[in-house]
Amino acid sequence: MGQDEKMEKAKAWKTLVHVCQKWRCLVFGSPRRLNLQLVCHPATPVREMLDIWPPLPIVIQKKPWLPILDMNNIFSALEHNDRISVIFLDGLSSLQLEKVLAETRKPFPSLTGLRLGSEDETAPVDPDLFLSGSAPGLRSLHLQRIPFLGLPKLLLSATHLTDLLLFNIPLSGYISPEAMLTGISALTKLETLSLEFDVPRSPSDLTSRRPPPPTRTLLPALISVSFKGESEYLEHLVAGIDAPLLDNLNITFFPQLSFHTPQLTEFINHTPRLKLHDDAQITFHSWTVHLALPRFFTRGFKLQILCSDANWHFSSKIQICTSIIPQAIRLVVKRLYIYDHRGLWVDNVENHQSLDLLRPFNGVQELYLSQGITHYIAPALQELVGERATEVLPGLQHLFLELPGSQLVQDVVGRFISARQLSGHPITVSHCFEAGPRRFDDCVRWAAWPRAYRRICAL
Numbered sequence: 001m002g003q004d005e006k007m008e009k010a011k012a013w014k015t016l017v018h019v020c021q022k023w024r025c026l027v028f029g030s031p032r033r034l035n036l037q038l039v040c041h042p043a044t045p046v047r048e049m050l051d052i053w054p055p056l057p058i059v060i061q062k063k064p065w066l067p068i069l070d071m072n073n074i075f076s077a078l079e080h081n082d083r084i085s086v087i088f089l090d091g092l093s094s095l096q097l098e099k100v101l102a103e104t105r106k107p108f109p110s111l112t113g114l115r116l117g118s119e120d121e122t123a124p125v126d127p128d129l130f131l132s133g134s135a136p137g138l139r140s141l142h143l144q145r146i147p148f149l150g151l152p153k154l155l156l157s158a159t160h161l162t163d164l165l166l167f168n169i170p171l172s173g174y175i176s177p178e179a180m181l182t183g184i185s186a187l188t189k190l191e192t193l194s195l196e197f198d199v200p201r202s203p204s205d206l207t208s209r210r211p212p213p214p215t216r217t218l219l220p221a222l223i224s225v226s227f228k229g230e231s232e233y234l235e236h237l238v239a240g241i242d243a244p245l246l247d248n249l250n251i252t253f254f255p256q257l258s259f260h261t262p263q264l265t266e267f268i269n270h271t272p273r274l275k276l277h278d279d280a281q282i283t284f285h286s287w288t289v290h291l292a293l294p295r296f297f298t299r300g301f302k303l304q305i306l307c308s309d310a311n312w313h314f315s316s317k318i319q320i321c322t323s324i325i326p327q328a329i330r331l332v333v334k335r336l337y338i339y340d341h342r343g344l345w346v347d348n349v350e351n352h353q354s355l356d357l358l359r360p361f362n363g364v365q366e367l368y369l370s371q372g373i374t375h376y377i378a379p380a381l382q383e384l385v386g387e388r389a390t391e392v393l394p395g396l397q398h399l400f401l402e403l404p405g406s407q408l409v410q411d412v413v414g415r416f417i418s419a420r421q422l423s424g425h426p427i428t429v430s431h432c433f434e435a436g437p438r439r440f441d442d443c444v445r446w447a448a449w450p451r452a453y454r455r456i457c458a459l
Contacts, residue, residue, distance in 0.1 A: 037085060046076040057085040057110060062092075071096055078103040085110050090117040090144070097122050097146070105129040112137055117144035121170050127153045139163070145198065147173025152183025161187050162221070165194040171201065177236035178213075184241070185217045195237075196228035200254040212239035212263060224248040224299075231259050231324075238267035247273035248299040255306050258323065265326040274301050279335035282321060282357075284373075286341065289317045293329055295337050301329060315349045318357045330360040338377075339370030339402075354380035358392050367393065368400040381416035389423035396420075401431045 039059045040046050060077050078084070078100070089100060097118045108131055127133060127150020134157040135141075141161060143151075145168040152175065155161065164184070169175075174197070175183075184190060213236070222243040227234050231253050249268075253259065268274050281295035290304035305320055338357070354376050358367075369377055384391060399413075413429060420427050 040073065040077040042071065042073055044073050044077075046073045050080070055083060058083045059086040059088070060084060061086070061088045063088075063090060071099065075099070075103055081106050081108050083110060084108055086113040087111065088113070088115045090115065092116070092118050094118060094120050094122040101125060101130065104131055107132045107134065110137060111135065113140040114138060115140070115142035116146055117142075118146050120145070121172065122146060124149055124172060125151075127151070130154065133157070136160070141165070142167075144168050145170060149173060149175060151175060152179045155183035156186055159186050160189055162189050163192045164190060165192065167194065167196045168198040169196065170198050174201065177233050177240075180237065181213060181217060181240040184219070187219065189221050190219055191221050192224045193222060194226040196226065196252075197230075197233075197254075200230055212236070216240055216242040219243045220245065222246055224250075226250040228252040228254075230254055231256060231261055231264075235261055235263040239263040241267075243271060245273065246271050247276075249274055250302045252304045252306065253324075259305075259320065261324060261326070268301070268326045268329065275329070275332050277301075278332055279337070280329070280333045281337040281339075283338075284317055284340045289321050291321070291325060291329075293333070295335075315353050318349070318353050322356050322360060325360060327360070331363055333361050333364055335366040335368070336361055336364045337368040338373045339368075340372035349376050351380035351383055355383075355392050361393065363395055364393050365395050366398045366400065367396055369402065371402045374401055378412045382412045384416055385419040389419040390425050394425065396425075396427050399427055399429045401429065 037057045037059045038049060038053055039061060040049070042062055058077055058080055060074060062074065074089070078087075081104075087104075089097075092100065097116065100116070111131070114135075122145075124147040127148070130148075130150075131154070133154065135154055136157055136159070138158045138161055140163040141158065142163070142165040144166075147170050148154075151166075155164070164187070180195070184193070217240055219241055220243075222241075223245050225243070225246060225248070227237070227250070229252075234251065234253075249271075251264075277294040277300050279295050280291060280293040282291050283289070287307050288304055289307065290302065293301045303324065305324065307317070336358075358364075358377070401413075417427060417429060
């Protein structure tokens with residue numbers, strides 16, 4: 001249950017206690033008062049409300065899309081630090097956040113959920129003053145655009161933490177991977193971890209490649225990790241943790257000239273739930289290249305690489321894509337979908353580069369190509385004749401094309417089909433009817449439906 005849903009339920013009990021005296025006695029007389037809470041918004045008359053109701057736990061909430069000028073009610077609620085269970089303050093100005101942090105320089109023994117978000121960059125948080133440097137009851141911590149260099153020190157006391165979400169980490173809040181590993185080493189109940197940096201550091205700030213940590217920290221409850229930053233940072237991070245139950249890994253890398261990620265490969269090799277899916281999708285956008293496994297990404301492995309220039313050559317995108325996909329992922333893929341977002345056939349690609357995109361996926365049985373990608377792949381396929389017929393995609397059985405394409409494409413694909421037939425590894429080629437789904441994404445979704453519902457025509 002999300003935090004918003006919990007807070008909506010926390011407000012619903014007030015209707016019950018107004019039904020009758022019997023219901024009121026039942027609610028307030030029950031053990032722990034049914035875990036009831038008082039929800040305080042910026043417009044809530046806090047002092048009056050606290051005088052009316054019993055000393056229930058307090059939830060402080062301000063949603064990001066509701067701008068406020070007066071924070072007095074929030075500050076009044078923060079005075080009751082011994083009763084506050086949740087603080088949810090998003091979209092604060094730097095001045096408002098500064099005042100809120102000034103009110104949190106004391107212990108909050110009942111605090112289980114903390115979410116703070118700033119609209120602009122602020123001064124770094126003082127770890128010794130924030131929450132008096134300790135958060136033993138904290139279950140969820142969500143910070144957005146807030147520099148907190150001393151966070152690892154606070155985490156050492158938050159041993160019950162289940163969710164740690166850090167978004168838009170500014171340069172002034174950069175925490176080294178070594179310090180982050182130290183901070184999360186005691187979080188044996190951690191289930192969700194998100195580390196997303198706002199912008200990359202300058203090349204001059206990047207140190208030489210770090211040696212991997214001598215030991216790995218076991219995070220037995222961790223099931224989801226989201227990361228946005230430089231590959232070197234993630235390399236050091238995953239080299240220091242072991243998460244056997246992880247089934248969701250979402251990575252976004254900032255633009256780099258090259259990627260070297262042996263630790264990521266090793267990490268995936270030791271994380272069995274990330275290798276349960278056998279279909280993958282590679283998508284080339286103007287500004288990004290991303291891989292999703294499974295292709296309809298809910299939980300699994302997703303890797304996105306940001307491009308520094310929308311005019312990056314397609315050949316460069318292929319080179320980056322093939323260098324970063326972990327071997328453990330390549331081997332399990334049986335169905336591979338490759339398509340471009342808006343037709344990227346704007347530069348020349350050597351045939352060997354196109355084949356390099358396919359070469360790692362030895363286990364693929366079904367290959368789906370969009371029209372734009374076919375423009376690059378088809379010329380390379382004509383080289384796979386004779387002894388080279390099964391050099392690439394040796395297990396391929398079905399090739400799906402978005403549209404038939406030009407006569408040249410059909411001739412090239414035809415030669416490839418003939419070569420595979422002669423080699424004893426025949427494949428079939430299919431395409432969508434023009435009257436069928438116009439979008440390739442719809443087409444390949446239809447291909448997974450029962451045969452009676454397909455709009456597929458064999459060439």
